[in-house]
Amino acid sequence: MADDEGRRQHIHSSHHFLVVTYGAQGHVNPGRALARRLTQLGVDGSAALATLSVPVSTHRRMFPSLDEDMETTDGVISYAPHSDGVDDGSLDAIDAEDRARRRRASSESLSAIVARLADRGRPVTYIVCGMVLPHVLDVAREHGIPLAIYWIQPATALAVSYHYFHGYDELINSHAIDPAYKVCLPGLSRPLRIGNFPAFLIDRSGTEMAEAIYDMFREFFEYIDQWRPKVLVSTFNELEANALMEMKQHLDMFVIGTMVGSSTEERIHLFKHGDAEKKRYMDWLGAQLDRPVVYVSFGSISKLTKKQMDEITRGLKQCGRPYLLVLRSDGLEDDDDDSHSLQNNAHIQGMVVDWCNQLEVLSHPAVGCFISHCGWNSTIEAVASGVPIIGVPHRFDQPTNVYLVEEEWGVGVRGERNSDGVLTGAELARCIGLVMDEGKKAMAIRERARALKELAQAAGRSIGGSSERDLLDFVMTIKAHDTVNTAPCHDQ
Template structure:
């Protein structure tokens, strides 16, 4: 595509991500994939996160400077909380929104002045400041839905007429609700936590307010919706939501195990060499990999139960326990020092490389969507121990819809006991009929995921179709 003087026009995507691990990695993969669709640099991509997250992503970069990995650029924006603190109340959140909008608006103007005008802004999930900036500058906006299409369907219908029936039964986790796009009723206990919160949590209220505004924006402005899933994984939900939204299914956006990834936690080559060599010394499909993500913290009692369960099952294990991953004053190294001879404890790891290793036989996970879809891509059975956000729904998909794992049930005081963990590990790793069926289904989904993500796969074609719609928009401006 050329301009009036015959010069090749470049299309520039500004991807704005919330500065946490679960948003940054799929956003980076998307930005990279977008540039690969261009010819001779005709598609550019810039990834922007808050200043505090940018500093953690690039600790060796001076201050808050723009940087590049040779493929995409990284430009931080300020949310007014550059020290990484969180807003305390609605007034703080309003100030944060204003600061983010002003900073992102400045970035858009600065990129235009440099000859790199933004053709489209893409934001992860719900980002009110980005909605403001897109309207202000008249730039097309796309929403990057980094949770499953099923959660998109549940959230959409919640804000389109189902909120009252769901709220009326929110205290009954076993109550079933039938929603369009779901192949079976969904229990209240498997809904995204913020939609069925009964504690009066300020966080849940804030998230609901943000999502309500998002769907009002979608209804009015009809932005493109990019969903990190693939058709064969959530066919019913995809078909349903395409009736309501201008949606493009572009997953799995997990990158390649050969690609360098962004880590917001300390991760060095020496540490990786140590755990990868340890995995290499284990038998195929023998290792229990345990990681509860980048947000959830564990109590001392919970960690003691996890160690008890791992010891009881008698299998080698790799356990991720961040230094800040305990919900009290206990030192994570005290657990590391007491690890049993069959296991290894690390502060953080390159999860996709671990899941791709032939020694890993199952994944004990909180079931955030990144972790869930990485397990699917790697063909690894899952033991889901959900905590919040979309995690309960993801575990429902793992166990009830796909049959690639089981849910670990917590006790009445909210703890996954060692006995329950050992039971679940046996269910997915022993030689029983159920375990064999889970492993076979995991292998089958892995093949479907790889086919969808290939260069000529369905998701890659969908992403190209999305880019073409943005180019068409540019043509008629």
């Protein structure tokens, strides 16, 4: 504790972090949480400055009461939006030419922010790049500002992706269409099935989106090899010890925790979330304490087919337990005039909402399990809340996260889709039984979930936890770098 306080006293008060994130719900809140933590590391008024930059379209959703592109502050961090060339938020065109145009627009806009902050006497001294944003790499190179990568997926996905781009690509590519094939990779405690790899590594659909995501990750790892940036990983040591130990041999890495925070902490919601609606579902949860609730949400990006939604509804009714289901207004692929009838005619055993404060819901004692797409934020929020998980992965790192949930941590099960890619109602009801009944497997899952919750809480303590110590070490490393460099430059 004394050592931590001593390190806090030495943090350079003039540092200004520019944290840049992708404009999705699952990126904005971790980026904002990190920015806020970076400002809180000093003492006696010596805390660093932090500015969060998201695309204009996202900024408008975050602050709908402001003039469209106005910069603002919440009293702790500042917010400065950058244009990605599509300020209406559309994602329709993603061919190579369009990607190049958006990259140029993003780089130019972000460079203008850097220049503007310098003119105001608040020069950016460090850039934090949320995952794979090529334009942020461009800006860091152009301005000679040191950069850290903020990896908001599990360390296991980082290890798998790193080794794919460092010698394992041919082996994995040759078996990409065989989901059962197992590959042994450094840092993994057991062989990993192809079907559990991050989706972008094994996507052979040939779509523009698949190509774009693959190219971004390839460039990302090329950048790491050339520039050796610091990498901030959103996990904690007790959760992924093997993968972290392996990757520390290859990267200048800091394990900074999961940025979950507390259930009462203010969060940014990119979807409508009124106080009246919140009171409605929280009051409903409070009335269910004697019968554990099944909470269902597939995140802020995924859309479900009407057929899949019908099966989910069928499975929830079949299990006979109360449920809270999040169904966004844009959450169905084949929307029609009747697609939201479920919201208006929910079965008496359940409640359907457009959006909710997920961490507050997961922290409620009435919630007994979480049916999820298993994005990393949702996964780690469930772990931090001690809630068993039924994972139904779709894209990105989600298959790897479900592997961790089921096979590494033992805090849940995977819901298997049928040959048409649909999770049937019968399969969903089976999975709910596996984690919520009184059988030996369900009891073991719940006990393991409680144990991981305790580990997460210990690692995430604001002072003295392992995550806080690593973040302090990151900032102190920057301080040491400042003492031998009079001008910002890339760490080499």
